[in-house]
Amino acid sequence: MNWLLPSESGSTSRRYFVTAAVWMVVAVTAGLLAAIEMVAPDALGNIKPLVFGRLRPIHTNLMLLGWVPAALTGGVLYIVPRVLGTKLWSERLGNFSVWAFNALLLLGVVTLGHGMTQGREYAELIRPLDFVVLLWLSLVGTNLLMTVRRRTEKLLFVSVWYACGAVLWTFVVYSFGNVVWDAQGALRGPTDALWLWFYGHNTVGLWLTPLAIACAYWIIPRVTGAPLWSHTLSLVGFWALLAIYTHTGGHHLIQAPVPLWIKVLGVVDSICMLIPVFTFLANVWLPLRERWGRIHADIGGKFVFAGTVFYALTCIQGPLQSLPSIQRVTHFTQWVVAHAHLAVFGFAGMIAMGTIYHVLPLVTGRRIYSRRIADLQYWVMIVGVIGFFLVLTAAGLLQGHAWLNGEMVYRLLPELNIYLVLRGAIGVAVVLGACLQLVNVIMTIRKGEPIAAEPPLGDLGVPLRPLREIPERDGAAAHLDPRPSP
């Protein structure tokens, strides 16, 4: 029982990190196999679970509902209690949620491999598994909210808002998007597409984004020793994310036969997305001035910072890409796939890896087994994100412009080949990178050099008061004081 559901502090986060490291290998391997099939369609021909159309949802679900949220959940289940000056409400419940999550992913891969799918992009999981997702979200949500309830620090640090919000909102969004009260998990007619993309876009917007932001908001100030820039920016960013991101699903359908007003809403709000994005970035980037070295001294911080850079790129591209004039060229092409890789792998994925590297020593009391392996992994992933982005964007532009010019899809396939080959080659590197991470995580837990594990209660890791609100009299040292100023 104690092995199955340990109550030891930090065990939940540790197990989420192992979960993430293992499933990342599976997720990117599925992606690689799918990439290989686009180059050599007969290579894995007639192996039913490996048909492209079954592999693709395995890959996407293991990213969106798999290893990325596993790592980020592991992060927030450590960060939230710590900034609240308490312990996680129930480690046993937390560990139970880890098992539930692993069961979910295992069943997800098996059912999707067997062709049991609802067929709606990113909402493929069959109805029983939809309920497992909701159950898992309620387990994590209960744990988070009960931890908030028994906090000793009165102030709710911004990470807490995003972590709790992500779980609460996703429970609602997932229920609507998957139409969980319907046996087929869908509506009839084109309205179904509106519901699907409300969900599809918010899987990134109200799920991965707030989880990743919650982790970045704690890790970046912690490694730089500087508090966030402004409480007002935190507030604006948080409420704007909720109010704006939720409207943008329509931009996936601006060429589809759905009502015009919802397309307009989708495009306008997509442009407005610049507000929550840049308030967050200003908040974590401005205090970095003169502290750049510290970011790169910490391997976790390095990954997380790279994630924020990819966040900036994703969210400059995203609003532009929502414009009808741009979609004329880019819609239906690999350009969109490039954007998806930049968002989920570049932004949320890099922050997820950074969270593992930053928080794992804090929950295990051991140093990362090999900084060298981690550095190598960092560069493999950087090359992977940028490589995927450039190659797929180029392929997308080729497709889009050729189609506009009257070229047929079929005749373009031989021209796409070189890009698809390069994409597969980058995929090989990313799979190797994921294996490096798995080795490093396992070896850290087993053989990492011991350090003091638990910080004294009341050490919140970061100063909660933002930089602009710290009274002048406290002087520069106040920035480094981990406790809130009076």
Added chain:
Amino acid sequence: MKMTPSALVGGTLAVLFAIIGVVVILPVVSDPDLPSAQARPRTTQELEGRAIYIREGCQYCHSQYVRRVDWGPTAERLAQAGDYHYDEPQLFGSERTGPDLSQAGGQHPDDWHVAHFVNPRFTRPESIMPPFDFLTDRELANLVRYVQSLGLRDADARMARQAEWHAQALAAYRAGPDANVAWLHKNVPAGWVTVPNPYPADESSLARGAHVYQTFCLGCHGPVGDGQGPAAPNLDPPPLNFTTLRRAGVSGGVLYYQIMNGITGTSMPYFKHELESEKIWDVGNYLLVYFLSGRESGTDGQAIDAAFEGPPVPTWNPREPAPGSALLPSTSHQPRPEPARPEQSRGVEGLPATSPPPGGAP
């Protein structure tokens, strides 16, 4: 503002539900939910096929709506909301790695689809679609029914046309090679029959023709044009053995017309979207030189005296005036250079002079 647990839970959920009211509930409430002229409910078989389409994830590569900026099959009809009235879930798709399928029904006969599913490269040599040979016969049949229903009532009309012509095509094929060729030629408008191929079968035309042949034709008609491509066992009537054309002969115009418009009722698709005019003439030259006598029949053999005509190649036609005079503007139609026979033409020296028995079984 200070964030409190109640603002965090109650406040954000209030905002979220307000937005859901607008972007999720309002579209359902305000949806007129009317079928379009094209829409009809699907049959049981079609629905079973649709379930296979979903099971194998076809929607990840094939979209199902025609946009204003699209070219291609039935691009003149934009998708309407009512076309999807009976669909649950919708299968709009978000990528077009393969072609749009919203109007796929009736564009090809059933047997073409079967050959294509067994291995897409059988009918489309450059395809990157996975093979679906693992489907049971019943699944395959249902999947074909679903694909043939795409476009619903419009697809039904196309399917009726396919069925009507299929019966004729089959009867003609059963009547023997000469009757088959006669039927094929009968359906080409008279004006096209006497049109010569305006482009000389020179080296570059044949090279382009070979490329087009390999990209579009090889899977059915086979590498040597005998109709024994990998798709052939699944097709009925089978692909034409080009040597059956030798006795009756064929003009460039007939080949052009048939390649451009396809032969409805058979697996010969139309290529008007995929091949520009010159490419069709080039592949026509390729067929004439490599698989037929090298000569067109039924035309007056007169070249079109167009600006693109280069100076005549003396070795190919000794009747031409001496080099140099070709630069002068021509006042009358010159006899066009004869298409080279394989054994005379440069660049095809390694090719064995295959001549299967005329009229041999396709």
